[in-house]
Amino acid sequence: MNSKPIRLRRIVLVFVLMAAMRSWCVVVENFSLLDQNGMEHELYGYATSKAVVLMIQGNGCPIVRNALGDIKAVRELYANNEVTFLMINSNLQDDATSIRDESLAWDIDFPILDDERQIVGEMLQFTRTAEVLVIDTSEWDLVYRGPVNDRLTYERQKASADRHYVAEALEAIFDGTRPEFEEVGAKGCLINFRARRPHLRHVSSIEATNTVVQSGR
Numbered sequence: 001m002n003s004k005p006i007r008l009r010r011i012v013l014v015f016v017l018m019a020a021m022r023s024w025c026v027v028v029e030n031f032s033l034l035d036q037n038g039m040e041h042e043l044y045g046y047a048t049s050k051a052v053v054l055m056i057q058g059n060g061c062p063i064v065r066n067a068l069g070d071i072k073a074v075r076e077l078y079a080n081n082e083v084t085f086l087m088i089n090s091n092l093q094d095d096a097t098s099i100r101d102e103s104l105a106w107d108i109d110f111p112i113l114d115d116e117r118q119i120v121g122e123m124l125q126f127t128r129t130a131e132v133l134v135i136d137t138s139e140w141d142l143v144y145r146g147p148v149n150d151r152l153t154y155e156r157q158k159a160s161a162d163r164h165y166v167a168e169a170l171e172a173i174f175d176g177t178r179p180e181f182e183e184v185g186a187k188g189c190l191i192n193f194r195a196r197r198p199h200l201r202h203v204s205s206i207e208a209t210n211t212v213v214q215s216g217r
Contacts, residue, residue: 026141026142028043028142033120036103037100038096039111044140046084051084051137052084053085053135053170054088055071055087055088056129056130057099057129058129061188063152063188063189064130067130067147070161071132074166074167078170081170087108087112087113088121090120091129096114118193118194121191122193126191127191128191129188129189132148132165132186133145144166144169144182145182146165148161149165149167150162150163150184165179169181
């Protein structure tokens with residue numbers, strides 16, 4: 001009997017399981033950064049919150065600006081549910097002063113953490129702005145990453161969203177379950193990282209896909 005097909009099926013099964021569990025294997029390590037107003041924010045300092053929602057911001061990015069109303073709507077929806085909402089900027093070209101100017105010009109009333117050394121961006125593998133990370137503070141698991149909802153694309157935008165990914169992820173945390181989608185391809189402006197520069201020669205022409213990773217549960 002040829003055992004190669006059996007071994008091949010086992011290998012394929014292992015890769016499928018690894019892909020299904022990828023998001024749920026990510027524990028977000030603690031970090032501390034100053035925001036645009038000089039206030040310090042330590043991630044694990046929000047342990048009394050049920051979840052931390054972290055949106056990647058970038059000065060001048062039209063997709064971030066367009067999504068501001070959506071993320072504010074989610075914050076308002078969960079105003080009484082012990083959820084902390086933050087933004088983070090890992091752009092090399094943005095500094096605390098320009099981030100503060102952007103926040104004032106566009107009425108961004110979230111703390112925007114200045115990741116000037118790009119340590120958090122590298123740790124969490126940021127690629128584009130406007131991506132949102134939802135962190136379950138019970139174990140500091142990254143339970144979702146992707147856009148706020150499905151309203152915006154590169155080519156067009158819908159009047160209203162059909163799927164509200166961040167809200168769905170928060171509901172899953174409250175219910176003690178996993179969200180239907182763990183990862184959705186984010187639309188946003190490319191973030192340039194020092195350590196990745198030699199490898200980004202052609203990345204600027206590549207757009208994020210619409211691929212979603214569904215929960216294994």
